[in-house]
Amino acid sequence: MTVTRGLEGVVATTSSISSIIDDTLTYVGYNIDDLAENASFEEVIYLLWHRKLPTKAQLDELNKQLAENAELPKEVIEHFKLYPIDKVHPMGALRTAVSLLGLYDEEADLMDPEANYRKAVRLQAKMPTLVTTFARVRKGLEPIAPRKDLGIAANFLYMLTGNEPEPIAIEAFNKALVLHADHELNASTFTARVCVATLSDVYSGITSAIGALKGPLHGGANEAVMNMLTEIGSVDRAESYVREKLANKEKIMGFGHRVYRQGDPRAKHLKVMSEKLTKLTGKPEYYEMSTLIEGIVTGEKNLPPNVDFYSASVYDSLGIDHDLFTPIFAVSRVSGWLAHILEQYENNRLIRPRADYTGPGMQKYVPVELRD
Ligand SMILES: CC(=O)SCCNC(=O)CCNC(=O)[C@H](O)C(C)(C)COP(=O)(O)OP(=O)(O)OC[C@H]1O[C@@H](n2cnc3c(N)ncnc32)[C@H](O)[C@@H]1OP(=O)(O)O
Ligand SMILES: O=C([O-])CC(=O)C(=O)O
Structure with missing residues (x-):
């Protein structure tokens, strides 16, 4: 198999x-x-x-x-x-x-x-x-x-x-x-x-x-991005934060994708909205932090932002609770x-793939009172 x-x-x-x-x-x-x-x-x-x-x-x-x-x-x-x-x-x-x-x-x-x-x-x-x-x-x-x-x-x-x-x-x-x-x-x-x-x-x-x-490798990443921006807190802390994470082989939320290689086409629309809205709401630092992080992750890992990255600062600008x-x-x-x-x-057919078994070979059942 x-x-x-x-x-x-x-x-x-x-x-x-x-x-x-x-x-x-x-x-x-x-x-x-x-x-x-x-x-x-x-x-x-x-x-x-x-x-x-x-x-x-x-x-x-x-x-x-x-x-x-x-x-x-x-x-x-x-x-x-x-x-x-x-x-x-x-x-x-x-x-x-x-x-x-x-x-x-x-x-x-x-x-x-x-x-x-x-x-x-x-x-x-x-x-x-x-x-x-x-x-x-x-x-x-x-x-x-x-x-x-x-x-x-x-x-x-x-x-x-x-x-x-x-x-x-x-x-x-x-x-x-x-x-x-x-x-x-x-x-x-x-x-x-x-x-x-x-x-x-x-x-x-x-x-x-x-x-x-709900999982952070999928839709949950947008909240995780906002948690990261909040944790960083200011533009001057962004670079060291991200470089340290990358050095520790930790993932940066909102980057990478299973299918896209050159970049997620949805991200640019949210980036434009993020720039506009963060300025309007007087919180441009979240956009500035985001672009700085994008520059580092793209440069270091060749991983472009996905849809979750700029949606975080867009929703935050709309005053929406992060969760x-x-x-x-x-x-x-x-x-x-x-x-x-x-x-x-x-056009239904049951979806049922197979697993390649990696457990032990055939074993003989031993009654509980005789087990070590
Ligand atoms: C709407 C959506 O669901 S979009 C995706 C939202 N998820 C995120 O933003 C979470 C962060 N991103 C990731 O975890 C991944 O890029 C995924 C899950 C989206 C895609 O993952 P996969 O195609 O399975 O790639 P995988 O996780 O195997 O990573 C491949 C390599 O890239 C690295 N990598 C992938 N994404 C990232 C990231 N965001 N930050 C740092 N490194 C990353 C991995 O560490 C791995 O490195 P290695 O080969 O040195 O071990
Ligand atoms: O397609 C994926 O793997 C994840 C994604 O970007 C989405 O669901 O919008």
Whole structure:
């Protein structure tokens, strides 16, 4: 048996959702650069789920469905209040809450394609509300209900604070949502597909995917980047900090990628937003620190920044708590996970690879009282 560690380079499925070819990322053939500059997150959701951009009427209909489904069952809000709030990471809360949502969805185990699509709409609609509601409940604040007249980016920021966000904040947040929406067969998407390939339900698939995204080698890296910037604290400390880490063979969060070699095409959009927003909010040092770190890591290790690196200072500039960064990734990526889950159901085969056994050879069972 040949083992490919971490399944690097292994092609495990066909998919018509997104592609990474020669370091270029496309969603259904649309270059991510084009989408980041021009598209709303809702248009991208439609694109991923239907493999075409919506007409105005189709987009209006999707927006209406999302708005109608954004409120949470009151039981889920009450459940948040039972969590050991000061010990719970919001990704753990989100993973649990999505699983709980499944219990209140009468169609949870209904397997026909229309029912699965309806569940996709309901889950996508509720993800921002789950994150913002938990963020408020844990601070002892009243949850703020979603508004029907706001898109997902504006609504998220509104539900978090109760204030209507500035246009620049909506633009930045929408761009981040567009950039994180899908990424071929990344670890969390693969997890979702493995789960539903057993013909398990959509909620189980998304719950599993959230668990995989949480890790710091994947979506959890954006929070880890912010922790690093906070720990460094000032621009003059950045160089020695990073050089010491590299000398100790420690990883610098937000750098490197399993697939990209020349660089992650999403990072440059977030870098531009980070420069703009950190200046506007009077915290340019986070951008300056980031560019300095980028120069060192790229120079020393030839590792360019990935999507998580500049998203950290963007979200921080928007006044968002650092442990909500990865849940925000999930608010966006759930669109891709759902697209992949629906695609998996359409042409399903159980995903079950093999392991090359390296344990002991055949052994004889010895009763417990005779064992040394
Ligand atoms: C949305 C996303 O999921 S994007 C990725 C987010 N994750 C991070 O930013 C965490 C930091 N980055 C990493 O851990 C890795 O680059 C990964 C997990 C993203 C990709 O990893 P892989 O392709 O498996 O590379 P692997 O971890 O085997 O590293 C290969 C070599 O590069 C080094 N390397 C990789 N990333 C980094 C890094 N961020 N900092 C320093 N060195 C690194 C490794 O130490 C290793 O060196 P060695 O060969 O001397 O032992
Ligand atoms: O593709 C990957 O391995 C990780 C990544 O960048 C993503 O999920 O956006």
